[in-house]
Amino acid sequence: MTALITGAIVMACATIGLIFLRFWKSSGDRFFIFFALSFWIQGAQWLHSGTMSASSEYSPLYYLARLAAYGLIVFAILNKNFGRNAGPSSMRDH
Numbered sequence: 001m002t003a004l005i006t007g008a009i010v011m012a013c014a015t016i017g018l019i020f021l022r023f024w025k026s027s028g029d030r031f032f033i034f035f036a037l038s039f040w041i042q043g044a045q046w047l048h049s050g051t052m053s054a055s056s057e058y059s060p061l062y063y064l065a066r067l068a069a070y071g072l073i074v075f076a077i078l079n080k081n082f083g084r085n086a087g088p089s090s091m092r093d094h
Contacts, residue, residue, distance in 0.1 A: 006050035013043030034076035041069040 024032035045065035
């Protein structure tokens, strides 16, 4: 049962990453590519977790992958809000 759920999580991460990739292609906004990469990193981490033994789950590799994925999300949000196009003049246009 664990393998089935892990597979579903990997598939969901890959699908969500592809959706964000499509948004990036249509808008050109880097925000979406960072989110796509984040979900693909998480999917790869889950895939690795599902194929390895349960005792290796506490390896630093898992925490580094999660740190990279969540770091990309934080970077994307901060870049969107405080990037070079986030000044007061750009807020008036929307």
